[in-house]
Amino acid sequence: MPRPLKFDRSKKLFEIAQKHLVGGVDSPVRAFKGVGGSPLFFVRGKGPYLIDADGNRYIDLVGSWGPLILGQVDTGVLNAVKRALRKGFTFGAPSPLETELAILVKKAYPSIDKVRFVSSGTEATFSAIRLARAATAKKRIIKFDGCYHGHGDSLLVAAGSGPATLGLPDSPGVPEEIASLTLSLPYNDLGAVETAFSKFTDIAAVIVEPIAGNMGLVPPQPGFLQGLRELTRKHNSILIFDEVMTGFRVAFGGTQELYGIKPDLTTLGKILGGGMPVGAYGGKEELMAQIAPEGPVYQAGTLSGNPVAMAAGIATLKRLNDKKIYDDLEEAAAFVEEGIKRAVQKTGIEAVFQRVGSMATLFFSKNPVKNYSEAKECDRKRFAKFFWAMAQRGVYLPPSQYESWFFSTALKRDHLKKIVKSAGESLEEINRAS
């Protein structure tokens, strides 16, 4: 291994930040509780790279937790943002950009007739839940253990990566009365959903990460999503695909394009904003017509449809509307998968690489992971060692076993080779250490 990287400046910045920001961060996973040590502070991004405060350069496999599918500071998106900024930061009134982005979204998601833009994934999901409850006049919702749908009260129950990394299954401050209306069931367990529907007649919606990415990458088992579609239809319940992470990621049209299943409502975010804060929810005409001002279900936002954010989204989606991009991403991620699987075999370490398109997780687990309770069996100490070994070699992974790695189009052959080589060395290093 080359000479060890120093993180002195990051450490110092974290000490100062902790005096002024809660835990020194604005989102818990950034505090590195999942891997120990002090978080890296970044000062710059460029294409496939992140540069930290000590001047160390890393290949970025986080992509800001998904949005940066085109890599850091993509020139096309940058220029679109610059053009929009000159014309106004925000109008608080309609602009043509919102319609333009809505048309692109509808093209990608034929299940969506009408769109409402918001400013985060959290807003999109809790608004979709409100709409589902209003439309069905029912209260209860079903979600799945380990699926994260933002931090809205109804959805902070067994909510995966963030809370999992902190070891909190739930959160104080969410009233029992509200949490009791959320049934959290094991992912990939259709039988549990069937039982819930036979027991309760007031289930407004089933919300699911159609490919789970917030307990690490866990694909749906064959028939699971189809089963949810059939059960919700049979019981007059709304099926919500939370594609905040998978939307424009696993395919331009998300999981619903990949597996050919149409939900009633879809929530989007992350890539949709091209790195700016944007979320959206959309679905069938008659459902969306219940939202104000067409209908009585209230939902609003001062900065919703912000022109700068819309411009970033439009520039990103126009680029992604090209099958070749997804073919290339698949090829790049498959190359890394093969390399890492070879290294796992060579070292004999118990680890399983799970992947769908450009999302993946290396689970330090003996067997494939199909749900949250299996994810929790992983050797998190090993993951932490692996994370730091990779960082030392200039590869930045999500600092938690329960997160997905995200590949970007900025990663070229040399970067991919470096990821594979670094992973091989890191696995050998942690194997020697244990």
Ligand SMILES: *Cc1c(COP(=O)(O)O)cnc(C)c1O
């Ligand atoms: C990230 C994420 C959210 C929350 O989005 P924010 O923009 O962080 O509020 C919701 N659902 C899923 C599936 C996500 O991955």
